Amino acid sequence: MLKILVIQTAFIGDAVLATGILEKLHTRFPDAQIDYLVRKGNEGLFKGHPYLHELIVWDKQQGKMANLFRLLARIRTARYDKVINVQRFAATGMLTAFSGAKETIGYDKNPWSRFFTTRVPHIISTAEHPKHEVERCNDLIRHFTDDEVYLPRLYPTTEDFAKVAGFKAQPFICIAPASVWFTKQYPAAKWIAFLDRVPAGIKVYILGAPGDKELAKEIIGGTKHPAVVSLCGELGMLQSAALMKDALMNYVNDSAPMHFASSVNAPTAAIYCSTIPAFGFGPLSDGAAIIETREQLDCRPCGLHGHAACPKGHFNCAYTIKEEQLLGLLPQ
Template sequence: MITATKPPRFLIIQTAFIGDVILTTALLEQIHAARPDAILDVLVRKGNESLLVGHPFLHDVLVWEKKKPGDRFIKYRDLRRLITLVRSRQYDVVLNLQRFGATGLLTTLSQASITIGFAQNPFSRFFTHKIDHRYEPGIHEVDRNAALLRPLGMQGPRIMPRLYPSPDDFAVAKTYQGKPYVCIAPTTVWFTKQYPVERWAELIKMIPTNLTVYLLGAPSDVAICERIRTLADRPDQVVNLAGKMNLMRSAALHQGAVMNYANDSAALHLCSAMDAPTTAVFCSTVPDFGYGPLASQSRVVQTREPLDCKPCGVHGRTRCPLGHFRCAWTIRVEDLVLPV
């Protein structure tokens, strides 16, 4: 427990992917609620820092450059830089949300007064406190993260993740909000988490024509989104915004949608952080892993077919291990379109 009269200084380490960083914002909300005077820093991997620009509770965002073309050792050189920087900050508390050795080493060498992380981290024996990380039905990732606050006496009721788009982000989103619309984020990093292109096109054909459909994604998703738009054959209704909206502008657009459709992906967590209406499509994974939607108006759609092979893993795969991908193909399009 923190008893110091001076504002305590925290470092929260989350160097995983976009969705993980979004869910980490719930921890920022909870710490701020318990100690509004706390000085909060976050460490993220390079590329994810844009999610936290302008966050009202954050003092600083540290960035770890883990990959660089032509430099195979950048990850370790930059880790050494971070260790020196973190030590100089003299943190009162380091909270490590990662279960991998590099961040465990950083936590151990941080010289923080209190270090807390998950027991599954190979360096957890050197932490001040370690908490078990388990996949249990009904326990969301934000709950698992919040458990790290237990040794500090700061764990309270669940607080939702939250993002803070800038006025400029909202202004850009507003240019697309002239009439009611739905958003579809049809892609993921993993093949087995992604509802098939043909099914997304079928869904669009069932969405009332008075609603504009915005397809969202990264620059690498432009071609897939264009294929969906072509298959849907509704050129006046569907707009391909892949590669045209950054994460925070997409978040602002999600907030004003009649409905948002997303796979088990970062887009799903963007919607949760904006409390935007969400239909989450789970193919090879299941919400019981703790990554389901958190928006007040949200629902999960999965196959109705009992499959012994589902889930085939906690994370997605590059292909269906059995070759049939029935966890995706047997999801009824009618089940998705119902709320709209």
């Protein structure tokens, strides 16, 4: 039996986007044992995943390096045929290089790539030559599969759908207003201005982590819309995806909830402030749309990941987005 390990221990959205590899590997090699290594905190995304034999978790917060070497021993014991590293960082490069696998695959920009049996060029996406992250992921397995790119997918369980069934009694939209990066986050005042114009018959659910409760409270306290409910900290990641699947529209920043929506092919309105879709991390749903300023700003984009504050102090990439751009994506 073919034994394969896929490594992606970066953030939530990265772990979701790499699931396209899992989909394709299962389709091409249905009898293979496929394992996935993720960082602690992301394991909830893969509860009940039908194609995974084992989910391996690296705790980076407590005893990071000690846990890394324990993982290495575990990986070597498993005797994988292929180890596929979706990252460019030294720690996972070391795991890959010394995994003992028959084939070790990773990007050429990884510091340990000289020790990989297969090195794949990591191509940065640009506006002139766009390349989505799912295409970069497929580059890692193209040589033993083919050129077809598989989209990411998550598998909310029956229990996840049951948890959110009661929220679907009337037409609704979801908004996910938070982001780790300030300049990726559509401002609270702009969310409020938008919600004030959403028809009262449409329920609004605010999605987010426990740490996003204060932001949700600010939005609810500021809007005149009569039916806005915060679910921040109330739903797990798969439950959020299960709710988003049946929304009229999901309004998200350039952040993890956008990839949740892509993973269940949910309608998506992706709001880009300081970043741009050309970086290669855009929405992938059939019903996806991009919302960004219509003004030509010489300061945008100001970075790949965003900043803790607008470098220019004005944040015009967010404040010049019009409410009509969001409202125009509501089904009539």
